[in-house]
Amino acid sequence: xxxxxxxxxxxxxxxxxxxxxxxxxxxxxxxxxxxxxxxxxxxxxxxxxxxxxxxxxxxxxxxxxxxxxxxxxxxxxxxxxxxxxxxxxxxxxxxxxxxxxxxxxxxxxxxxxxxxxxxxxxxxxxxxxxxxxxxxxxxxxxxxxxxxxxxxxxxxxxxxxxxxxxxxxxxxxxxxxxxxxxxxxxxxxxxxxxxxxxxxxxxxxxxxxxxxxxxxxxxxxxxxxxxxxxxxxxxxxxxxxxxxxxxxxxxxxxxxxxxxxxxxxxxxxxxxxxxxxxxxxxxxxxxxxxxxxxxxxxxxxxxxxxxxxxxxxxxxxxxxxxxxxxxxxxxxxxxxxxxxxxxxxxxxxxxxxxxxxxxxxxxxxxxxx
Numbered sequence: 001x002x003x004x005x006x007x008x009x010x011x012x013x014x015x016x017x018x019x020x021x022x023x024x025x026x027x028x029x030x031x032x033x034x035x036x037x038x039x040x041x042x043x044x045x046x047x048x049x050x051x052x053x054x055x056x057x058x059x060x061x062x063x064x065x066x067x068x069x070x071x072x073x074x075x076x077x078x079x080x081x082x083x084x085x086x087x088x089x090x091x092x093x094x095x096x097x098x099x100x101x102x103x104x105x106x107x108x109x110x111x112x113x114x115x116x117x118x119x120x121x122x123x124x125x126x127x128x129x130x131x132x133x134x135x136x137x138x139x140x141x142x143x144x145x146x147x148x149x150x151x152x153x154x155x156x157x158x159x160x161x162x163x164x165x166x167x168x169x170x171x172x173x174x175x176x177x178x179x180x181x182x183x184x185x186x187x188x189x190x191x192x193x194x195x196x197x198x199x200x201x202x203x204x205x206x207x208x209x210x211x212x213x214x215x216x217x218x219x220x221x222x223x224x225x226x227x228x229x230x231x232x233x234x235x236x237x238x239x240x241x242x243x244x245x246x247x248x249x250x251x252x253x254x255x256x257x258x259x260x261x262x263x264x265x266x267x268x269x270x271x272x273x274x275x276x277x278x279x280x281x282x283x284x285x286x287x288x289x290x291x292x293x294x295x296x297x298x299x300x301x302x303x304x305x306x307x308x309x310x311x312x313x314x315x316x317x318x319x320x321x322x323x324x325x326x327x328x329x330x331x332x333x334x335x336x337x338x339x340x341x342x343x344x345x346x347x348x349x350x351x352x353x354x355x356x357x358x359x360x361x362x363x364x365x366x367x368x369x
Contacts, residue, residue: 076128076135078185079325080166082217083140084159084209085194086147089224093281094192095140097294097305098317103127103140120145120158141188147205156209163188163217167340174341187337189328190253190320191217194224195241195276199233202244210250216336218253218328220319221245226278226311227296227303234278241276254324258331271319277312280305 083091092104103125124141141162146155166187173183191213195206213219221241226234245252252275259265282296282305295304305313320328 073133073135075182076137078137078139079329080139080141080186080189081320082143082159082163082188082191083194084143084146084191084213085224086196087144089194089196090281091142091192091194091224093283094194094222094224094279096283097281097313098320099129099138101127101129103129103138104142120155122158122162139186152205155205156212160212160216163213164340167337168344170337171341171344187332188217189325189332191219192316192320193219193221195221197223197225197228197237199229199237201240207244207248207250210245210252211248214251216340218255218331218336220253220316221276222316223276223278225280227280227298229278238276238278253328253331254319255331258335267323271315274312274315277316277319279313279316280311281313 081095083095085091095104096102121144122141123144124139126137126139129136129138143159146159149155170183170185170187173179193206193210193213195202210219210221223229223234223237223241229237244250251257254268254271256265256268256272259268280296280303282294282303284294284296285292286295286297286302287293288295288302288304293302293304294306295302295310297303304310308314318324
């Protein structure tokens with residue numbers, strides 16, 4: 001008599017267990033010998049599907065998606081974005097256009113007089129946006145003062161410090177013995193870098209910033225105020241930027257090294273061909289052919305922001321929100337934050353975690369985590 005018992009995980013199925021005096025079956029065989037059971041009692045033969053064992057009936061696995069959807073709609077999710085660029089490139093307008101609401105720093109502080117700060121200052125504004133029952137806690141971090149000085153040496157240092165501080169804050173919560181059920185996530189998931197529409201090439205400031213920041217955060221470069229360039233100038237400028245990024249080995253989002261699926265690679269290859277996106281921002285609607293469209297009015301006509309023939313704003317919106325928002329968060333957690341976490345925990349002379357609160361104790365020659 002042959003009995004069936006669960007096989008090892010490596011077998012991926014069931015294994016046959018036989019008495020010492022009986023015969024044995026190969027582990028991958030899921031049927032029984034005719035002699036072990038009368039012919040009329042043999043179960044129908046079911047060939048395993050390519051993806052795994054074939055189901056005999058409805059189990060309800062697909063209901064997991066509904067559970068995840070319901071939970072997400074109740075709790076919402078967090079998305080943190082940073083915008084970097086010189087003053088006057090339309091960063092605030094672009095953010096408002098992306099989320100179709102007044103979420104930028106300037107929109108939240110309309111009474112304050114805008115002055116160019118002497119140093120780079122980071123200012124964050126948080127809003128809760130709800131659409132069709134889905135809530136998103138959106139944090140927009142602006143960087144007024146970046147690139148506006150005569151001497152812009154090391155102007156990226158405050159930005160790098162801020163990004164690392166958010167990693168540090170998350171790490172401190174993560175290493176606690178008694179952790180919160182949901183750790184507040186203030187880590188920057190994406191950094192949109194606004195390139196001035198010079199029409200020539202990237203400045204040393206642009207190259208150095210993206211070279212440094214692309215190692216710790218997802219950088220998405222865009223050509224700001226693309227309506228100041230002709231279509232020919234825009235195409236030539238984009239090709240020059242792509243060549244500069246390749247020459248200086250700067251990997252912007254979506255990074256080719258992180259493509260895990262063939263379908264993702266095909267989609268991301270198409271996106272990489274379009275980067276940097278040539279965008280135009282607008283927060284006013286105009287009448288065009290009997291329809292209200294979002295755009296900018298010029299003496300030549302109306303530039304429709306969401307018209308792919310006019311600019312590439314729809315591509316940027318789809319990348320940041322509709323197709324790659326979760327991927328931005330995943331790469332932030334699994335790649336950039338993980339690199340920071342490993343580096344911090346592997347620093348020399350690290351003390352053991354405190355048994356009381358999980359925080360590392362102070363040791364001679366060591367710094368606080």
